[in-house]
Amino acid sequence: METTDPIKKAIASLPDTPGVYRYYNEEGTLIYVGKAKSLKKRVSSYFNKQSQYNRKTEKLVSEIARIEFTLANTEFDALLMENNFIKQNQPKYNILLKDDKTYPYLCILKEPFPRIISTRKYIPRQGEYFGPYSSVVSMKNVLDLVRQLYSIRTCNLLLSEDNIQQKKFKVCLEFHIGNCKGPCEGLQDEKNYLDEIAQARNILKGDLSIIEDAFVERMNESSAKLEFEKAAFFKRKLDLLENFQSKSLVVNRKLTNIDVVTITSTDTEAFLNYMQIKEGAIIFSKNTEVKKKLEESDEDILNFAVAELRFTYHSDNPEVYTNIPLSLKSDDFENVVPQIGDKRKLVDLSLKNALYLKREKEIEKESRKSKKNEVLTILQENLRLVQLPKIIECFDNSNFQGTNPVASMVRFVDGKPDKKGYRHFNIKTVVGPDDFASMKEIVSRRYKRIMEEQSEYPSLIIVDGGKGQLSHACDALKELGLYGKIPIVGIAKKLEEIYYPEDPLPLLISKKSPGLMLIQQIRDEAHRFAITFHRLKRSKNTFVTELESIPGIGKKTADKLLAHFKSVKKIKEASREELIDLIGEKAAEKLESIRTDQTT
Numbered sequence: 001m002e003t004t005d006p007i008k009k010a011i012a013s014l015p016d017t018p019g020v021y022r023y024y025n026e027e028g029t030l031i032y033v034g035k036a037k038s039l040k041k042r043v044s045s046y047f048n049k050q051s052q053y054n055r056k057t058e059k060l061v062s063e064i065a066r067i068e069f070t071l072a073n074t075e076f077d078a079l080l081m082e083n084n085f086i087k088q089n090q091p092k093y094n095i096l097l098k099d100d101k102t103y104p105y106l107c108i109l110k111e112p113f114p115r116i117i118s119t120r121k122y123i124p125r126q127g128e129y130f131g132p133y134s135s136v137v138s139m140k141n142v143l144d145l146v147r148q149l150y151s152i153r154t155c156n157l158l159l160s161e162d163n164i165q166q167k168k169f170k171v172c173l174e175f176h177i178g179n180c181k182g183p184c185e186g187l188q189d190e191k192n193y194l195d196e197i198a199q200a201r202n203i204l205k206g207d208l209s210i211i212e213d214a215f216v217e218r219m220n221e222s223s224a225k226l227e228f229e230k231a232a233f234f235k236r237k238l239d240l241l242e243n244f245q246s247k248s249l250v251v252n253r254k255l256t257n258i259d260v261v262t263i264t265s266t267d268t269e270a271f272l273n274y275m276q277i278k279e280g281a282i283i284f285s286k287n288t289e290v291k292k293k294l295e296e297s298d299e300d301i302l303n304f305a306v307a308e309l310r311f312t313y314h315s316d317n318p319e320v321y322t323n324i325p326l327s328l329k330s331d332d333f334e335n336v337v338p339q340i341g342d343k344r345k346l347v348d349l350s351l352k353n354a355l356y357l358k359r360e361k362e363i364e365k366e367s368r369k370s371k372k373n374e375v376l377t378i379l380q381e382n383l384r385l386v387q388l389p390k391i392i393e394c395f396d397n398s399n400f401q402g403t404n405p406v407a408s409m410v411r412f413v414d415g416k417p418d419k420k421g422y423r424h425f426n427i428k429t430v431v432g433p434d435d436f437a438s439m440k441e442i443v444s445r446r447y448k449r450i451m452e453e454q455s456e457y458p459s460l461i462i463v464d465g466g467k468g469q470l471s472h473a474c475d476a477l478k479e480l481g482l483y484g485k486i487p488i489v490g491i492a493k494k495l496e497e498i499y500y501p502e503d504p505l506p507l508l509i510s511k512k513s514p515g516l517m518l519i520q521q522i523r524d525e526a527h528r529f530a531i532t533f534h535r536l537k538r539s540k541n542t543f544v545t546e547l548e549s550i551p552g553i554g555k556k557t558a559d560k561l562l563a564h565f566k567s568v569k570k571i572k573e574a575s576r577e578e579l580i581d582l583i584g585e586k587a588a589e590k591l592e593s594i595r596t597d598q599t600t
Contacts, residue, residue, distance in 0.1 A: 010067040011047065014040040018074055020081045023093075024066040032060055032093040033085040035078035039069050057294050060093050076328045083307050093293050095301065103132030103284075103313075104139045106204055113159040113183045113193050116152055116200065118143060122314075130204035132284060132313055146203055148240050149211070150196040151181045151188070159183055206278025209253065212241055253280040255342055259315055259333070262323040262351040263302050264358050268292055270301045271361070273353035274309045276317065277346060284313060285350075287357045303328050321347050375415050379515030383498070383507070385487055389460040390414055393421075393446075394522045395473065396464040397438045398530035405430065407442040408530035411458070412522050422529060436472040439463060444476035457486055464523050466492040467499055474501045491523050557583055561591075 014021075019039045023032040036042035046061050072078035086094045108114050109127040118139055122129060133139035146152060153159075157169050169184035181188035202210045215238045222231035258277040263270055269291055276284040288309075290301055303326055309315075310333075319334050320326070321343060326335045338344040376388050383389075392412045397405065411421030425445065430437040443461075450457060463473045470490030477483040489507075490499045497506035498519070509516045564582055565571045579588035 007047070007064065007067065011040070011044055014043055014067075014069060015071065016040045017071055018078045019069050019071040020078050020085060022068045022070075022085065023060070023064045023091075024068070025063045026065045028066075030085075030089045030091050031063055032091050033082050033089070035072075035075065035082040037075045037078075039071075043067065043069075056093075060294065076330045079303060079307055079328055083304065083311070095290050095293055095296060095304065103286075104136055105129045105131035105133070106139060106143060108197060108201065108204070111158075112161070113153060113190060114197055115154065115156070116143065116146060116197075116204075128201075129314070138283075142204065145240065146200045147179065149203070149237050150200050151179065152196065152200060153180050153183060155180075155184065157184055206256075206281065206283050208241060208279055212238065215241065255280050255346070257317045258319045258321060258346070259306075259310060259317045260321045260346050260350040261302065261306050261309060262347060262354050263298050263305070264351065264354050265292075265298050265301070266358070269361070270296075270298065271354045271358040272302075272305050272309075273350045273357070274305075274313070275346070275350050276313070276315060280342075285353065286313075287353055289357065289361065298324060299327055302326060321350075323347050323351050373414075375514045375518055378513060379518055382509050382513055382515035383460070383487065383489060385460065387459055389487075391456065391458040392460045392462060392522055393458040394462040394464065394526040395439060395442055395446075396523070396526040396530045397427075397435045397442075397469075398527075405438055406530060407438055408526055409442065409446060410522060410526045410529055412518075412525075415518060417525060424529075435465065436468050439465065439469045440472035440476045443473045444479065447477065447480055447482055451480065457482075459487070461486055461488040462519060462522060462526075463488065463490040464493070464526055465490055466497075467504075470499055470501060489519075491519055496520065557587060 016038045018037050019035075021034050021036060021039055021043050022030055023034075025031050034042065046057075046064075070081060072081055085091075086096065090096060104118050104120055105122060107117055107119055107127045107129050109117060110125075111127075114127070118136075131139065133142070147154075154174060155172060157163075159169075163169065164184065164186045167185070171180070171182045171185050171187070174180040175182045175187075181193075183190070183193055199211060199214065202208075215234050219231050219234035219238065222228070222234060255277060256279045260275040260277060261272060263272050265271065269289060272288045272290065274284075274286045274288065275282050286309075288305070290305070292301075302322060302324060306320055306322070306326060310317075310320075317333065319336060321336050321338055323337065325337050329335070336343065338347050373388070376390065379385075380388050390413065393409055394412075395407060395409050397407045405427040407425040407427060409423040409425070411418045411423075413421070423446065425442045427438050427441060429441050443463075447457075449455075461473070463470045467490065470488070473488060473490075474483055477486065477488065483501075488501060491497070492499065492506070495506075496511070496516070498509055498516070499506055560583065561571050565574060576588060579591060583591070
């Protein structure tokens, strides 16, 4: 691709240092953000090595109209900067880690005698947050453990010092069954309550060994003092803690404060699993799917994902285990690719989750494909076709009282609309409202073009109309030597009957057949497409006719307006100053009258 001067100048000015580059299109919209160790080498490569790129990247390059860049100290800093730009602008060519699910947190509220609540909203000023938790069940298990081990209030009373002194509140059932020590009546002072919150905080952080050591010490102290009831109390607490640990422990408890991120991919998608590990237990796990928009490698996606996932889920863990090495180094964490032992066990478990997601998506795709083929197979049987109708083209005419005759063709591939294959036709050779002749013209023009371009023929042609339209479409195919080579049928509008060429009787197909329903869907889409085009043309012709009817605005002026603005819509939206510059003040004033009339 031959670049424009502004692009060449921008590339020439790029430094050979780390940073972030941004591509904008002609409308000024940000379409891609990238990071680079060397801005100059990376950006230049887009324009020097296009033959190595796939179609997606070629399309990106063809849309670039402006380049901007921002310098960074290191490549990892550039990655974080790139991440922020992508999140703020969501450029269409960048991968995005999107998640439509909000995960639950536990929060110690900033208030007197703090409560511990569950929430899906992350508002840092509200309190101290822990999580997110991968499910409500796992979050409730942690909260239940906290409430079994400590006396944390559940009421929402405002326990200010004045309210407690004025005896505004009375203890509730939670006090009487031993779950609360009654701070609302001053039966528990705030220091003692905050000591319990501090212990609960360790559980929420996943530091269970600290709690275990504290209970063991207090149990031993009680036993030494022959306070056996008190010792038994702490023993029950230890049993609760041990029971909770046994359910959540995955590997050695010495493995703590670790993130695990693994990736597997196909040509078009990548699948990731992210885990947070605390004292050998998985405290959070999430699967993520990424659609590849350009030529991203697993390494590129993993670099991006690690930074994004750690930010999104508030992780400051000092170690990140991955199944492939990260190319970017950070001062915030150390990257490890374990080969043996419990560390490898964690990576294998994470990768197993990513592979499971990959397989689920493959099964889902195969199921959808099977369902598509099932309908097409039914249609093949309904119409007694030799081949599966993978490509179907349907034609329809549209006119209003004989004016502005137009036609449309829609294309369905594998039972789904292929909108890039849709076509509009202005009727050129037929005078007046003659649907039969119009059908012959558009079918002839369509397949003559395909013959010239040596494009792919459809597996089935559908004509919206009865025997008359079908017969004329067949005449067009005969003249092109294609009759008998491409199956063709007509669908009559009144009784929804299917006709074969040269067969006076319709084909009997059950009204509930998925095959017939697909034909009806395709026919309705062709009709919608034709009607939309017809309305647009009629509106345009009406507007042009009204233009030419205004004194001082003739055909030349009307053509000049259309040539400049390209569409009637843009003429109507043009500012007064634009019109004056193009056709003069007098003609612009006359044009204002018709624009005003049409908007009132």
